[in-house]
Amino acid sequence: MKIAIGCDHVGIILKQDIVDFLKTKNIEVIDFGANSTERTDYPIYAKAVAEAVTSKQADLGILICGTGVGISIAANKHHGIRAIVCSDPYSAKLSREHNNTNVLAFGSRVIGLELAKMIVEQWLNAEFEGGRHQNRIDQIAQIEKEQCNG
Template sequence: MIVVGSDHGGLELKAAIKRLLVDRGVAVEDCGTDNGDSVDYPDFGIRVARKVSDGAAEKGILFCGTGIGMSIVANKFPRVRAALATDPFMARMAKEHNNANILVLGGRVLNEETARQMVCTWLDSTFEGGRHQGRLDKIAALEKELMK
């Protein structure tokens, strides 16, 4: 299952990506927002990031106007590796090198076709492990130290 969430700035792109995921046979849980009224992005980023952090969902996708705000809030959670991507190469590297479990997309900076390519690339890519795992282990150790 993939959890998705957006503020008003990412609402339209979230709807398009939800359709893509369903078409691919992926179970989707939508954590909001569900209308175009102005809302605070942290409220929805928290919902998605908490589910990924707690293991209730394996992956998430967040959307806001630029993706910056959602990236900041999601990366406050332990075990979350949220990656803001702006093209398919970044989406691939987010998975292959960083094993990103949340992809963040900007609804005001991406067109639908590019976003669809990015999500497919991220989903179809595989974490390479090796030297990249050692780097993630350092991040995990830092999280553990900071949580004391």
């Protein structure tokens, strides 16, 4: 498995901890930055991670900013991305099982490292169930298609 990861200046420390955590699980990580605490804009990193996921350079993506909200909104602007901002393991798990999310976002000002690791673990271990959920994913894809052609 290959994970694309990115953050703004607020998420630097948590991002590095998550990279280290992923590597202990033998998961390859593509780090798109940021790589300093100098103020930067989260849409830059959301775009890089989203493009890595949609181009299949990476299987999934993880994004971190202060709350996870802004960076997930930016990621969701990309066709084919289903990003969730998440602060608990249960929602992370169900987001994969029911919504087939491909990008996970969280806030470094909202959750700590141990909770972040639990969220990532649940998200990575969950699998899309398909079935009745596939119809909903298809409806979302149709909305995307209509918006892109509109």
